[in-house]
Amino acid sequence: MDMSLLALTLRIALAATLFNIPLALAVSWLVVKKKVRGRLIIDVVVSLPLAVPPVVVGFFLLLVLGRDGPVGALAYRLLGTDIVFTWVAAAIASAVMSFPLMARSIMVAMGDVDERLEMSARSLGAGPWRAAYTVTIPLAYRGIAAGILLGFVRALSEFGATITVAGNIPDRTQTLALAIFSNVQLREDAAAMRLAAVSIALAVATLLVHNWLVTRAARRG
Amino acid sequence: MNQPILSFEITKRYPGFSLECQAAFESGITAVFGPSGSGKTTLLNCLAGLVAPDEGTIEVLGETVFSSSLRRNLPPERRRFGYVFQDAALFPHMSVWDNIRYGYRLTTAERRNTDLEQLVDLFQLADLLDRGVSGLSGGERQRVALARALATSPRVLLLDEPLASLDAEFQGLIVRYLRRTVRELDTPMVFVSHSMSHVLALAQSVLVLSDGKPVVQGRPAEVLAHPNAGAMSVYSTLENLIDAEVASLRADEEMAELRVGHVTLSVPDPGYSPGDLVTISLRASDIILAVDTPSKTSARNVVVGMIEEVRARGTRVLVYIDIGARIVAEITLGALQDLGLQEGGQVYLIIKSTSVVVLDSPSNGPRRDDV
Numbered sequence: 001m002d003m004s005l006l007a008l009t010l011r012i013a014l015a016a017t018l019f020n021i022p023l024a025l026a027v028s029w030l031v032v033k034k035k036v037r038g039r040l041i042i043d044v045v046v047s048l049p050l051a052v053p054p055v056v057v058g059f060f061l062l063l064v065l066g067r068d069g070p071v072g073a074l075a076y077r078l079l080g081t082d083i084v085f086t087w088v089a090a091a092i093a094s095a096v097m098s099f100p101l102m103a104r105s106i107m108v109a110m111g112d113v114d115e116r117l118e119m120s121a122r123s124l125g126a127g128p129w130r131a132a133y134t135v136t137i138p139l140a141y142r143g144i145a146a147g148i149l150l151g152f153v154r155a156l157s158e159f160g161a162t163i164t165v166a167g168n169i170p171d172r173t174q175t176l177a178l179a180i181f182s183n184v185q186l187r188e189d190a191a192a193m194r195l196a197a198v199s200i201a202l203a204v205a206t207l208l209v210h211n212w213l214v215t216r217a218a219r220r221g
Numbered sequence: 222m223n224q225p226i227l228s229f230e231i232t233k234r235y236p237g238f239s240l241e242c243q244a245a246f247e248s249g250i251t252a253v254f255g256p257s258g259s260g261k262t263t264l265l266n267c268l269a270g271l272v273a274p275d276e277g278t279i280e281v282l283g284e285t286v287f288s289s290s291l292r293r294n295l296p297p298e299r300r301r302f303g304y305v306f307q308d309a310a311l312f313p314h315m316s317v318w319d320n321i322r323y324g325y326r327l328t329t330a331e332r333r334n335t336d337l338e339q340l341v342d343l344f345q346l347a348d349l350l351d352r353g354v355s356g357l358s359g360g361e362r363q364r365v366a367l368a369r370a371l372a373t374s375p376r377v378l379l380l381d382e383p384l385a386s387l388d389a390e391f392q393g394l395i396v397r398y399l400r401r402t403v404r405e406l407d408t409p410m411v412f413v414s415h416s417m418s419h420v421l422a423l424a425q426s427v428l429v430l431s432d433g434k435p436v437v438q439g440r441p442a443e444v445l446a447h448p449n450a451g452a453m454s455v456y457s458t459l460e461n462l463i464d465a466e467v468a469s470l471r472a473d474e475e476m477a478e479l480r481v482g483h484v485t486l487s488v489p490d491p492g493y494s495p496g497d498l499v500t501i502s503l504r505a506s507d508i509i510l511a512v513d514t515p516s517k518t519s520a521r522n523v524v525v526g527m528i529e530e531v532r533a534r535g536t537r538v539l540v541y542i543d544i545g546a547r548i549v550a551e552i553t554l555g556a557l558q559d560l561g562l563q564e565g566g567q568v569y570l571i572i573k574s575t576s577v578v579v580l581d582s583p584s585n586g587p588r589r590d591d592v
Binding site: 114116117119120121122123124125126127128130134135138139 | 301324370
C-alpha cells in the first residue's frame with residue numbers, strides 16, 4: 001500500500017472540506033435563517049453539482065481555472081504557476097462536488113433549530129453573530145458535523161470532475177479513486193482490489209461516525 | 222396620569238391581514254386583548270424588533286426605536302425589551318442557571334437594576350439552577366423565562382400569552398409571580414392574552430384588538446362594558462383570579478377556610494396547610510348578590526362587600542365589588558333594577574363553596590410559601 005497515495009487523497013479531501021465549511025455555514029445561514037431573497041435560486045445553484053454529470057463540472061472548472069480562464073490567468077500572473085493539473089485543482093474539483101451534500105445537511109440541521117430560541121437570544125441582548133455561535137451552532141452542532149463528514153466522504157471518492165481538471169498524474173494529482181481507475185485500465189485487478197478495500201474502509205469509518213452523529217442529533221431534538 | 226412608557230403607531234401588512242395600530246402604554250401592567258388572529262402577537266413582535274413594521278414609529282421612554290420616515294430600526298438586542306415567549310423558549314443546551322445568566326452578562330453594569338440573586342429569590346429558582354431545562358414543569362419553565370428576561374433589566378417586559386400554555390394549577394402561581402415582579406422590580410409589562418379573566422386578574426389597562434385594529438383602550442372594567450370589546454369576551458366564562466391565604470382547616474368536614482381580602486371563604490379542602498398562599502378562580506356568573514343578609518341558605522359563604530362600580534352592557538351587568546380584593550359579579554339588568562344596587566353601597570355576596578376553584582396544586586410544594 002502506497003502511503004503517499006493515501007496521504008495525497010486525504011490532503012485533497014481535507015483541503016476541499018476545510019474550504020467548504022465556512023462557505024456552507026454562511027450559505028445555509030443566508031438561506032435558512034436570514035431567509036434572503038432569491039434563496040430558491042441559491043438552493044438550486046448549490047445543488048446543481050449533484051445533478052449534472054461530474055465531467056460537466058470538471059469542464060467548466062477547466063475553463064475557469066485554465067491559463068486562459070479568469071482565475072487561472074490571475075494565478076499565473078501573481079504566482080507564475082498553473083492551477084490545472086495540480087493537487088489544488090483536484091481539491092477545488094472535490095470542493096465543488098462535495099459542497100451540495102455538506103450545505104444541504106447543514107441547512108437541515110440549522111432549520112431544525114427553533115427560530116424563537118434565536119429570537120430570545122436577540123431580545124436578551126445578543127447580536128446576530130453571538131446568537132449564531134451561542135444558540136444556533138451549538139444546537140445544530142451534530143447535524144453540522146454530520147454534514148461536514150458527508151462532504152468529506154464525497155470529496156474522498158471524487159472522480160469525474162477531478163480527472164477532467166487535474167488529470168491522473170501519479171504522486172501529483174492521483175487520488176485513491178483515480179489510482180483504482182488506472183489499475184482497472186491496466187487489468188491490475190489485485191492492486192485495484194487492494195485500493196478498493198482501502199477506499200471502502202475509509203468510507204465505512206466515516207459513515208459510521210456520521211450515522212452516530214445523526215442519531216445523537218435526532219435523540220437530542 | 223403618567224408619561225407613556227411606550228407609544229407607537231405602526232402598520233404591518235401581510236397577505237390577507239394587516240395590523241394598523243396606534244396606542245400608548247403607561248407603567249404597570251398593560252394587556253393586549255383579542256381573539257386569535259387579531260394581530261396581538263404581531264404587535265408584540267413589532268415592538269420587540271423581531272418583525273419590522275412597514276410604516277410608523279415606536280418610542281420607548283422617549284427614545285425612537287423604530288421610525289420608517291427616519292429609516293431607523295433598532296435591532297432587538299439594542300431595544301432593551303424583555304420578551305417572554307408563550308412556551309418560554311428556554312435554551313435546551315444550557316442549564317437553568319446558564320439560561321438566566323445569558324442576558325445578564327450582556328447587560329452593562331450601569332444598566333442593571335437587579336441582580337441574579339434577587340431574581341433567583343423572586344422566582345424561587347434556587348433548587349433548579351443546576352438542572353437542565355427539559356425536565357422542568359410548565360410553571361417552572363415560565364418562571365425561568367421570566368427571570369431570564371428580567372435579568373437584562375429591560376425597559377419593558379413583553380409577554381406573549383404567559384398563562385395560556387400552563388395547566389390551571391400553575392396559572393395562579395404565575396399570576397402571583399407577575400404581580401410580585403411589578404411590585405418589586407417596577408418593570409412595566411405588556412402582555413398579550415385572549416382571556417379576559419387573565420386581563421382582569423393582572424392588568425390596570427387593556428388595549429382591545431380586533432382584526433388588526435384597536436377597538437378600545439382603558440381600564441378592564443370600562444373595556445368589558447364597551448359594546449365591541451365585551452362581545453369578544455364570553456361573560457359566562459369570566460373568572461375572578463384572586464390571591465388567598467389558607468387560614469384554617471376543618472378536617473371533619475374536609476373544608477378549608479381561605480382568607481380573601483378581608484373576608485373568609487369556605488372551600489373544599491384540596492390538601493393545603495394553613496399559611497399557604499394560593500390563587501382562587503371564581504366565575505363572575507357563580508356569585509349571587511343580595512341586599513339583605515340571607516338568613517338561611519345552602520351556600521356556605523355569605524360575605525359583605527362594597528360596590529365600587531356597576532357597568533351594564535345590554536342586559537348583562539358586571540358589578541365590581543371590594544371585599545378587600547376586587548371581585549366581579551355578573552347579574553342581569555332586571556336584577557340590578559330590583560335590587561337597586563348603587564356604587565358605594567353595601568352588598569352581600571353568596572358563594573357556593575364548590576364554585577371556588579383553587580388553582581394551585583399542593584404538589585407545587587414549599588416554593589409557593591413566600592410568594
